[in-house]
Amino acid sequence: MENEAPQKIAPRKIVRGRRAQRRGVEAEARVVAALAAAGWVILGQRLRTLAGEVDIVAERAGLLTLIEVKARGDLETAAYALGARQRRRLTAAAAILLGANPGWGLAGVRFDVWLVDARGGVRHVPDAFRDEG
Incomplete structure (x- = not known):
């Protein structure tokens, strides 16, 4: 077992991962622009x-x-992409960020989800879920 060669990642999987990362970064840029236009810092x-x-x-x-x-x-598929495990991870990350930044969220805190489809459609779901802990 000590002499086993490391597993290689299939080239198609690498390409899919890079494409998904690029789509995610582009989607985040769209959301940041929409937030800034609506007066969010x-x-x-x-x-x-x-x-x-x-x-x-x-x-x-x-x-x-x-x-x-x-x-x-599509937006429907995007809407189902946030599962319970990821919501728990986000609420735990929020607790860490709020602990490190006590001046944040003096008027409240919420979790929003923004959905972006391949054609550029965008849907904002404000206060999408609550901290279950």
Whole structure:
């Protein structure tokens, strides 16, 4: 077992992963532009914590929103892409970020989801879920 060669990742899987990452970054850019146009201040993008990453953190009038962006072929598929495990990870990451930034969210905190489809359609789901812990 010690002499086993490392497994190689199939080239198609690498290409799919890069394509998905590029789509995700492009979708996040669209969401950031929409938020800025609506008067939100972007406090961070792709913020990493020990619990995981938060795509976008924005604030307006003291209301903090932690945003998950889901980019898929269509909005319906994107809507089903956020599962319970990921919601728990986001709420744990939020607790870490709020602990490190006590001035954030003085008027409240919510979790928003932005859905982006392959044709550029965008759907905002404000207050998409609550901390279940």
